[in-house]
Each structure stands twice: as structure tokens, then as C-alpha cells.
Amino acid sequence: MKAIQFVEKGKAVLADIPVGAIPPGHALIRVKAAGLCHTDIDVLHARYGAGAFPLVPGHEFAGEVLEVGDGVTCVRAGSRVAVDPNLPCGTCPACEKGLTNLCRDLKAYGVSHNGGFSEFSIVNAGHLHDIGDMPYDLAALAEPLACVLNGLGAAGITGKASAPSQALIFGAGPIGLLLGLALKSAGSDTVTFADINEDRLAFASGLGFTPVRSGSEELLSRRQSFDLVADATGIPSVVEGMLDLVADGGTGLVFGVCAPETRVSVSPFQIFRRQLKLVGSHSLNRNIPQALSVLAGDRARMSQLVTHRLPLAEMVPYFLTKPSDPATMKVQYVDG
Structure with missing residues (x-):
């Protein structure tokens, strides 16, 4: 064969x-x-x-x-x-x-x-x-x-009652878009995609998602606004900064695959004070x-x-x- x-x-x-x-x-x-x-x-x-x-x-x-x-x-x-x-x-x-x-x-x-x-x-x-x-x-x-559904399960999202109203996903590639579609299927009201690739943002927009350029003032102005923020890029700097965009009591999902040797800095006080959840997902x-x-x-x-x-x-x-x-x-x- x-x-x-x-x-x-x-x-x-x-x-x-x-x-x-x-x-x-x-x-x-x-x-x-x-x-x-x-x-x-x-x-x-x-x-x-x-x-x-x-x-x-x-x-x-x-x-x-x-x-x-x-x-x-x-x-x-x-x-x-x-x-x-x-x-x-x-x-x-x-x-x-x-x-x-x-x-x-x-x-x-x-x-x-x-x-x-x-x-x-x-x-x-x-x-x-x-x-x-x-x-x-x-x-x-x-x-x-x-794999996406396993990640959402790790984040406690199992249906409409637990679906985040406002979600942000970094990375409008195939796996990120699957994540967004799964969130919409679960009942999320608005799913926003952040990327630097305008073609991918246009593709996400065509699927009914809200596009925003990564690092833009538009995105930075949304600090502490999203019930769920997920990384689907595997870029360490994205993972490091995403908790700033999570709303109080919300969740950060590490879904993208960073290199094994990568290390990032997060604030334990921020996780404690704002009662945040930081979860991972594999396969x-x-x-x-x-x-x-x-x-x-x-x-x-x-x-x-x-x-x-x-x-x-x-x-x-x-x-x-x-x-x-x-x-x-x-x-x-x-x-x-």
C-alpha cells in the first residue's frame, strides 16, 4: 500500500x-x-x-x-x-x-x-x-x-450552565477555531479571537467570532474582562500575559504547546486575590x-x-x- x-x-x-x-x-x-x-x-x-x-x-x-x-x-x-x-x-x-x-x-x-x-x-x-x-x-x-473538549472539561466547562459568557482565545489557527466553535456549541455568548495574522482574523470573523489584533490598544483596554482566556499559540509571552485579561473568578486555559524548557512568570497574589483558575490540558x-x-x-x-x-x-x-x-x-x- x-x-x-x-x-x-x-x-x-x-x-x-x-x-x-x-x-x-x-x-x-x-x-x-x-x-x-x-x-x-x-x-x-x-x-x-x-x-x-x-x-x-x-x-x-x-x-x-x-x-x-x-x-x-x-x-x-x-x-x-x-x-x-x-x-x-x-x-x-x-x-x-x-x-x-x-x-x-x-x-x-x-x-x-x-x-x-x-x-x-x-x-x-x-x-x-x-x-x-x-x-x-x-x-x-x-x-x-x-482534545479541545478535554481542555474545556479541565476548565470546568461542560455545558450551557458552565459556559463562559465572554471568552478570549489567542491564536486563530485550526485548533483555536475548533476551541471557539466548541465554546459556541456549549453556549458562550461572545468568543473573541486575538492574532497578529490578518488573514486568520478575517477567517475567524467569517465564522461569527469577534476579531482583535494581539497587542492592540483595543485588546489591552479589555483587562479583566473575559470569563475564560485560552492560549492556543504555545507562545510563552502570551501565556504570561493572559491572566491580566481574565475577569475576577475566571479561568486561564493553557492549551497551546510551549517548549518543555519554557518558564513564565505569574503573580500568585493575583491568582489568590482575584480567585483565578489556571488550568492545563493534554490530548x-x-x-x-x-x-x-x-x-x-x-x-x-x-x-x-x-x-x-x-x-x-x-x-x-x-x-x-x-x-x-x-x-x-x-x-x-x-x-x-
């Missing part, structure tokens, strides 16, 4: 590799859509995980079940499914608490196991979720949206079904986040070079 393969650190190629046998409890799927994530780039450059090469990347994918292995009853040939890529151990203290995303030995399709940037993929059947008639490219957004936690439900409720806007639908061979450059088009959002491999 054709697959994108990371053959060594920094080297991605289109390769012919064998499909392999289907182990018991697993299913063979024809990949119909797979989304590119910055994590894939980090995996390529051995900045995420152990750098287990060769590897087929791709942890955001959906497809059609072609064949199932022994003992599989939850899906059958013809099932249309989205994949939960995380492979927790199930026995460490975090797993026993239900925090499988924090597993001490967490593995994942596309990171430690071959993933979705291929014509076919073999996946543990327990990690497949029915998508009904949902388009495959939309269903492939379930994984990043599940998804068995919440693909919840993500699929949110996607189904906002198909039109969610699907707009996919700006590039490409055949497998045309995906390779996107792993190696940053897109030149500033309006690029989610790039996907789509079969047919």
Missing part, C-alpha cells in the same frame, strides 16, 4: 509498505480522511515521543472498515468509523483515575504505532467509533475536537463520541476549517515546509 513514512529524523517520503496481518481484536480500515497536525511535525523531528522510525504518521483519521480480526463484534465490514488514536496502558495510577490521556506509558497511532497517512490502517477495534452518514473529512476532525480522554456529537451539531462551520483536501502524494511537502498561504487552516489527505 501507499503510505507517507517517516524513515528517519526529518525525512518523510511516499513509500510502498505491506499492509500486514490483522491481529485478533483489530480491524483493517481503508483510510478516507486524515488530518495534518503540528504534532506530526514534532514526531518527524523527534520532538514528541521516542522518535520510533520508520513510522506512518497521522493520528486524526477516519475510514471504512474492510475486514475484522478474530473476536471483533463492535464493528463489521462496511462500518464508517473515526479513530481514537490514544493507546493507554490501563494500569498506571493516571489510568486508574480515568485520566488515560496522562498515562505514564501513553502510546498512539501515528506516534508510536503506524497511523492514518496511508491507504489502509490496522486499528484496535475498541478504538473505532461509528460516524453514521457523517462525511469522512468532517469525522477526521473528531480527534482534535476531542483527548476517550471522548471521541462527544466530539462526533458536537461536529454533527455544527457541520457547516466545522467543515470550513478544512481548507485543503489532497491526495496522499501531495501531502508530503506539508510535512517538510510551512504552507506559504497564510489562510491555510486544516490540511487533510482525502481518498476520493
Whole structure:
């Protein structure tokens, strides 16, 4: 089969590799859509995980079940499914608490196991979720949206009663926009996006969000105005300054991925005196079904986040070079 393969650190190629046998409890799927994530780039450059090469990347994918292995009853040939890529151990203290995303030995399709940037993929059947008639490219957004929903859960946002009235998100890229759409789905009145990229702000505005330029007087005048402020940039200076914009009793969500060695300064007194919450979020936690439900409720806007639908061979450059088009959002491999 054709697959994108990371053959060594920094080297991605289109390769012919064998499909392999289907182990018991697993299913063979024809990949119909797979989304590119910055994590894939980090995996390529051995900045995420152990750098287990060769590897087929791709942890955001959906497809059609072609064949199932022994003992599989939850899906059958013809099932249309989205994949939960995380492979927790199930026995460490975090797993026993239900925090499988924090597993001490967490593995994942596309990171430690071959993933979705291929014509076919073999996946543990327990990690497949029915998508009904949902388009495959939309269903492939379930994984990043599940990460977003896990973050909102960490911030205590589980529905309309807990949705922040006024929210601010730094970073109008694909993951930030998913965060904004999830907030609107939860019941937030106004979601504002801050970015320095005018094309991305225009894109956010087209989705019904309020755009503002990062660092502008307009934004600085909104100090202590937002019930939730989330960073989706991974820029340390943004994380450091965002609590100044959180309203009394509000929450700051660290969602973007800063470099591990990064340190920022915050005021413990400010957190104490204004009763602020500062929370983090990592990956998804068995919440693909919840993500699929949110996607189904906002198909039109969610699907707009996919700006590039490409055949497998045309995906390779996107792993190696940053897109030149500033309006690029989610790039996907789509079969047919």
C-alpha cells in the first residue's frame, strides 16, 4: 500500500509498505480522511515521543472498515468509523483515575504505532467509533475536537450552565477555531479571537467570532474582562500575559504547546486575590463520541476549517515546509 513514512529524523517520503496481518481484536480500515497536525511535525523531528522510525504518521483519521480480526463484534465490514488514536496502558495510577490521556506509558497511532497517512490502517477495534452518514473529512476532525473538549472539561466547562459568557482565545489557527466553535456549541455568548495574522482574523470573523489584533490598544483596554482566556499559540509571552485579561473568578486555559524548557512568570497574589483558575490540558480522554456529537451539531462551520483536501502524494511537502498561504487552516489527505 501507499503510505507517507517517516524513515528517519526529518525525512518523510511516499513509500510502498505491506499492509500486514490483522491481529485478533483489530480491524483493517481503508483510510478516507486524515488530518495534518503540528504534532506530526514534532514526531518527524523527534520532538514528541521516542522518535520510533520508520513510522506512518497521522493520528486524526477516519475510514471504512474492510475486514475484522478474530473476536471483533463492535464493528463489521462496511462500518464508517473515526479513530481514537490514544493507546493507554490501563494500569498506571493516571489510568486508574480515568485520566488515560496522562498515562505514564501513553502510546498512539501515528506516534508510536503506524497511523492514518496511508491507504489502509490496522486499528484496535475498541478504538473505532461509528460516524453514521457523517462525511469522512468532517469525522477526521473528531480527534482534535476531542482534545479541545478535554481542555474545556479541565476548565470546568461542560455545558450551557458552565459556559463562559465572554471568552478570549489567542491564536486563530485550526485548533483555536475548533476551541471557539466548541465554546459556541456549549453556549458562550461572545468568543473573541486575538492574532497578529490578518488573514486568520478575517477567517475567524467569517465564522461569527469577534476579531482583535494581539497587542492592540483595543485588546489591552479589555483587562479583566473575559470569563475564560485560552492560549492556543504555545507562545510563552502570551501565556504570561493572559491572566491580566481574565475577569475576577475566571479561568486561564493553557492549551497551546510551549517548549518543555519554557518558564513564565505569574503573580500568585493575583491568582489568590482575584480567585483565578489556571488550568492545563493534554490530548483527548476517550471522548471521541462527544466530539462526533458536537461536529454533527455544527457541520457547516466545522467543515470550513478544512481548507485543503489532497491526495496522499501531495501531502508530503506539508510535512517538510510551512504552507506559504497564510489562510491555510486544516490540511487533510482525502481518498476520493
